[in-house]
Amino acid sequence: MSKSFKSKIFDPNQFERSPTGIQGLDEITNGGIPKNRPTLIYGSAGCGKTLFGVSFIVNGATQYNEPGVFLSFEENEEELSRNVASLKVDLPKLVQQKKIVIEHIHLDRSENHETGEYNLEGLFVRLGYAIDSIGAKRVVIDAIETLFSGFDNDYILRSELKRLIRWLKERKVTAIITSESSEDGELTRHGIEEYLSDCVVLLDHRVIRQISTRRIRVIKYRGSTHGTDEFPFLIDKDGISVLPITSLVLKHPGTTERVKTGIPELDIMLSGKGYTRSSSVMISGTAGTGKTSIAGAFAMETCRRGETCLYLSFEESPGQIVANMKSIGMNFDPWIKKGLLQINSTRPGFFGLEMHLLELYKQIKLHKPSTVIIDPLTSLFGQGDTLEIQSILTRMIDLLKMNKITAIFTSLISSKGEIQSEVGVASLIDTWIVVREVEDKLRRRSRGLYIVKSRGMSHSNQIHRLVLSDKGIRLLALEEDTELQLDPEPAKKTKKKSAKKN
Amino acid sequence: MKAKKKVITKKPTSKKVAKATKKKVNKVVKKEPMTELCLYIAGNTARSRVAFENLKSVCGKYLKGRYKIEVIDLLTNPRLAKEDQILAIPTLVRKLPLPIKKMIGDLSDSEKLLVGLNIKKLGSK
Numbered sequence: 001m002s003k004s005f006k007s008k009i010f011d012p013n014q015f016e017r018s019p020t021g022i023q024g025l026d027e028i029t030n031g032g033i034p035k036n037r038p039t040l041i042y043g044s045a046g047c048g049k050t051l052f053g054v055s056f057i058v059n060g061a062t063q064y065n066e067p068g069v070f071l072s073f074e075e076n077e078e079e080l081s082r083n084v085a086s087l088k089v090d091l092p093k094l095v096q097q098k099k100i101v102i103e104h105i106h107l108d109r110s111e112n113h114e115t116g117e118y119n120l121e122g123l124f125v126r127l128g129y130a131i132d133s134i135g136a137k138r139v140v141i142d143a144i145e146t147l148f149s150g151f152d153n154d155y156i157l158r159s160e161l162k163r164l165i166r167w168l169k170e171r172k173v174t175a176i177i178t179s180e181s182s183e184d185g186e187l188t189r190h191g192i193e194e195y196l197s198d199c200v201v202l203l204d205h206r207v208i209r210q211i212s213t214r215r216i217r218v219i220k221y222r223g224s225t226h227g228t229d230e231f232p233f234l235i236d237k238d239g240i241s242v243l244p245i246t247s248l249v250l251k252h253p254g255t256t257e258r259v260k261t262g263i264p265e266l267d268i269m270l271s272g273k274g275y276t277r278s279s280s281v282m283i284s285g286t287a288g289t290g291k292t293s294i295a296g297a298f299a300m301e302t303c304r305r306g307e308t309c310l311y312l313s314f315e316e317s318p319g320q321i322v323a324n325m326k327s328i329g330m331n332f333d334p335w336i337k338k339g340l341l342q343i344n345s346t347r348p349g350f351f352g353l354e355m356h357l358l359e360l361y362k363q364i365k366l367h368k369p370s371t372v373i374i375d376p377l378t379s380l381f382g383q384g385d386t387l388e389i390q391s392i393l394t395r396m397i398d399l400l401k402m403n404k405i406t407a408i409f410t411s412l413i414s415s416k417g418e419i420q421s422e423v424g425v426a427s428l429i430d431t432w433i434v435v436r437e438v439e440d441k442l443r444r445r446s447r448g449l450y451i452v453k454s455r456g457m458s459h460s461n462q463i464h465r466l467v468l469s470d471k472g473i474r475l476l477a478l479e480e481d482t483e484l485q486l487d488p489e490p491a492k493k494t495k496k497k498s499a500k501k502n
Numbered sequence: 503m504k505a506k507k508k509v510i511t512k513k514p515t516s517k518k519v520a521k522a523t524k525k526k527v528n529k530v531v532k533k534e535p536m537t538e539l540c541l542y543i544a545g546n547t548a549r550s551r552v553a554f555e556n557l558k559s560v561c562g563k564y565l566k567g568r569y570k571i572e573v574i575d576l577l578t579n580p581r582l583a584k585e586d587q588i589l590a591i592p593t594l595v596r597k598l599p600l601p602i603k604k605m606i607g608d609l610s611d612s613e614k615l616l617v618g619l620n621i622k623k624l625g626s627k
Binding site (some may be wrong): 106115117119121123124151 | 542544545549552553556576577580581583584587588589590591592593594603604605606607608609610611614615617618
């Protein structure tokens with residue numbers, strides 16, 4: 001991602017790496033797992049161990065020209081092929097092309113009457129033969145603990161396991177050995193990590209408040225620095241992707257370029273030029289104050305500039321948004337048709353916060369937008385505690401700034417009249433616009449809009465009346481129905497009028 | 503080493519049929535059902551020699567003339583490790599009479615070997 005990664009990859013003092021080809025994993029391990037050495041991946045049932053193994057082998061065969069052997073104690077070739085077919089991986093074809101060998105080992109304790117000393121040379125012979133048959137550089141041994149259910153003699157198994165690890169190193173193959181974790185999830189069930197000392201990766205699948213998140217952590221990587229944090233990962237139709245959020249640093253370049261908001265009066269309030277490009281803008285307000293409409297105006301303006309806008313809605317469906325925007329004179333249809341406006345609706349509770357972030361990451365990669373609208377940010381926050389929210393939001397803003405994307409959040413505040421943002425995100429926001437219900441001298445309730453802060457520019461300190469009509473969004477002086485004298489530059493009035501005609 | 507190697511291949515003709523993947527040792531067929539055994543080894547190791555000796559002595563004692571032993575060296579036939587699902591070495595497979603039975607280890611526990619082969623002890627006959 002950044003330059004520092006590359007320099008680390010080519011550091012001669014480090015282990016040589018073997019890239020897994022799994023999005024993000026190679027970044028947190030500075031280039032992949034140790035080459036020609038075995039790596040242990042363990043985790044509880046259903047956390048994606050087998051998929052990691054398969055991805056490693058398939059990516060090796062298809063991207064890095066390294067044939068691989070997949071030794072499975074659990075699933076046979078047919079079952080495996082079927083399981084990964086949904087990820088658009090054609091295993092049988094790769095097997096046919098002699099890029100992959102799948103070895104299924106059938107173990108049945110009832111078949112194994114032990115009548116004395118033995119070893120597992122048969123396993124070695126099989127593996128060796130499979131490796132030689134295609135010149136494999138990668139080996140995955142899936143669910144090694146199955147061995148312990150197939151044989152009685154623990155002592156023999158342990159010494160054979162040790163020998164297997166040594167043998168794999170001698171064969172100079174990059175190996176992944178997967179194993180189930182113990183009840184508490186801290187160690188493997190049979191203490192297999194004792195034998196694998198180079199690289200140990202833990203996969204975790206936990207459910208907090210009914211929402212499940214998969215996480216990955218590199219526990220050990222001998223002779224190398226690595227991210228020791230937990231990283232969320234996602235299994236979807238494209239396979240596995242790990243999001244190395246913490247690799248992001250505060251390095252985003254500053255810019256002074258200003259862009260229009262789409263509401264001429266609001267531009268005037270922001271010293272006449274609008275907001276700063278790739279900054280973060282928050283529009284907060286009580287229910288029904290027009291936050292979404294303002295965000296819609298921002299979206300229209302982005303598209304009018306010929307840039308792509310990604311609109312993530314957590315409350316309304318795309319159709320609903322389009323229809324509602326039409327009622328205030330904003331037609332999204334042409335921009336959607338042109339592909340400039342992408343509206344995605346998801347339920348906030350559909351997955352955890354980490355996953356939302358990961359989803360955002362993927363969407364950004366896919367659409368490369370210049371503006372991302374998250375509407376509303378606050379509905380995401382039903383999901384986690386304050387600490388988590390704060391960290392996610394920081395990372396979200398970092399992610400957007402790194403990609404030079406303008407972030408526009410809407411935020412619902414409780415109607416008690418506090419303008420304190422719910423989660424103390426104020427310090428992360430560059431431009432903060434608040435809309436709230438106000439009462440004027442004539443005792444009319446109306447929407448009052450003002451700017452709490454806007455970094456790097458002078459801005460109006462007045463409260464203006466926000467008017468939503470079928471002609472669009474207008475800002476008027478609070479006290480009068482007549483057109484407002486906008487400060488600081490009344491001269492802009494002509495411009496505003498022309499906007500009105502639009 | 504060399505002397506011992508003979509032990510495994512001592513049975514008539516086996517050494518000559520180097521090309522054949524399986525070395526067969528035929529004994530006289532009697533009216534009692536024939537027992538067909540297959541011993542999987544990986545190279546000529548001390549343990550495989552022990553296993554073969556143990557097997558021979560038990561068969562000689564209880565199945566006189568009614569058994570066949572086939573010794574398969576996985577190092578020369580690595581393919582068979584997959585086909586016959588062999589993991590542990592040595593493994594003894596009783597192919598006949600059915601059902602197929604698998605025993606692992608050097609067969610030094612002759613009690614278990616007899617149970618595995620379904621052979622009644624001499625005394626109980």
